[in-house]
Amino acid sequence: MSFTPLLQRLLAALSCLPGVGQKTAQRMALHLLEKDRDGGRTLVEALDEALNGIGLCERCRMFAENSVCPICATERRDKSILCVVETPADVIAIEDSASYSGVYFVLLGRLSPLDGIGPEELGVEILEHRLSGGEIRELILATSATVEGEATAAFIAGLAHSHNVPATRIAHGVPVGGELEYVDSGTLSRAIGARTSFEG
C-alpha cells in the first residue's frame, strides 16, 4: 500500500541501517509507532547525542567523547606497543579477546585507490607523528587478510621501518576450534606455509 509521507520518510531513514531492508524497516516503524513511542523518543535523543558528542580520539582515531579515548587516556596500557587496525569494530573485537594491553591506531578504512582512499584518508600523518615520537617499540599490523588489507599492511610496515620501528603482522591460519574440512584453501595454504616447530 502507499504509505503516508512521514511514514514513508521514516521507512527510508531506517533502511540506511545495515541489514535493514524495506520489510524490516516497516516492522521497526510500526513497532515504534504502535507499541514503543517512548523507546522511539529515547532513540531519537540517544542517536542525536551520540552523533554530536562522539568524535575521534586525536591520538588513535578510535571513537571518543573527549579529545582522547579511554584506552589512550589510561595509565594502565603499554604505550610502547601500537596495534594498527582498520575499524573501531576491530578494536572492540581485540579488546573482547582480552589478549592485548598496548594501544591502537584506527585507520578507518584501508588503501583502496579505486575508491579514492589514499594515505591521507587513513590518518597516516597522525600515525607518522606517533612513530617519530620514539615512544613506540613495536607496531603490530592487524589489518584484514584481504588484498587491500595486505597492501595497507605493507604500506604501514614501510612507514614503520622508515622510522626504525619494528613491524609485526598478526598470525593467519586455521581458526581455533575449526575443522580442517571446512577451512578454505587460501587459509589452509597459508597455515601450511607458516607452520612452526612443535614440541608435544
Added chain:
Amino acid sequence: MSFTPLLQRLLAALSCLPGVGQKTAQRMALHLLEKDRDGGRTLVEALDEALNGIGLCERCRMFAENSVCPICATERRDKSILCVVETPADVIAIEDSASYSGVYFVLLGRLSPLDGIGPEELGVEILEHRLSGGEIRELILATSATVEGEATAAFIAGLAHSHNVPATRIAHGVPVGGELEYVDSGTLSRAIGARTSFEG
C-alpha cells in the same frame, strides 16, 4: 569492552527495535558513527517527525497524519463494509493483497484480560458509534486465528449483532500454494471441517 557512556546509551536505545540484540545494535551504531553520519541525522529527524506527526485516525484507529487516515478519507472505498483487524500491519497486509475495497477498524490489540487489555483499550466505543450509525452493512472479522483472536472476534460479533449488523469471519484453511504435508494439524482439521462444495 566497556563502551563510553554515549555509545552505551545508543546501544541500549537501538536494542529497543524489534529483532535487534546487543550485537546488531553494535553493528548499527558503529556503521552510523563511522560511515553514515548523514544517514543517522536523517533518521533522527524522520523518527522525531514521525513520532510527533503520526497519530491515530479518529474513525478507524489506523495511523494517520491528519485527523482521518487516507483510507477513511477517500471517496473510492465502500464505507458500508467494515473489516476489523488487530494491528496496522494487518491493514497493510490486506491492502497489499488488493482484494478489499471497504474500510477498516484497527483494534490495536486483542482481548487479553491477563495483560489488562479489555474492550476500552481496543477502542470499542468508537466501533460501537460507527455500528450505530446505520451505514455499515457487513462487519468482517479479520482478527488472528489464535485463542485470543477468536475470543476478540466473538466479542466483536456480539457487538455487531446487538446493532443488527451481520458479521462474517475470514476463511481459515490450507494456505494457497501450500503442500498438505507441511500444514499443521490444527489448520488441517479446520480446513476439513470447513470444506465447501466443489464443482470442477
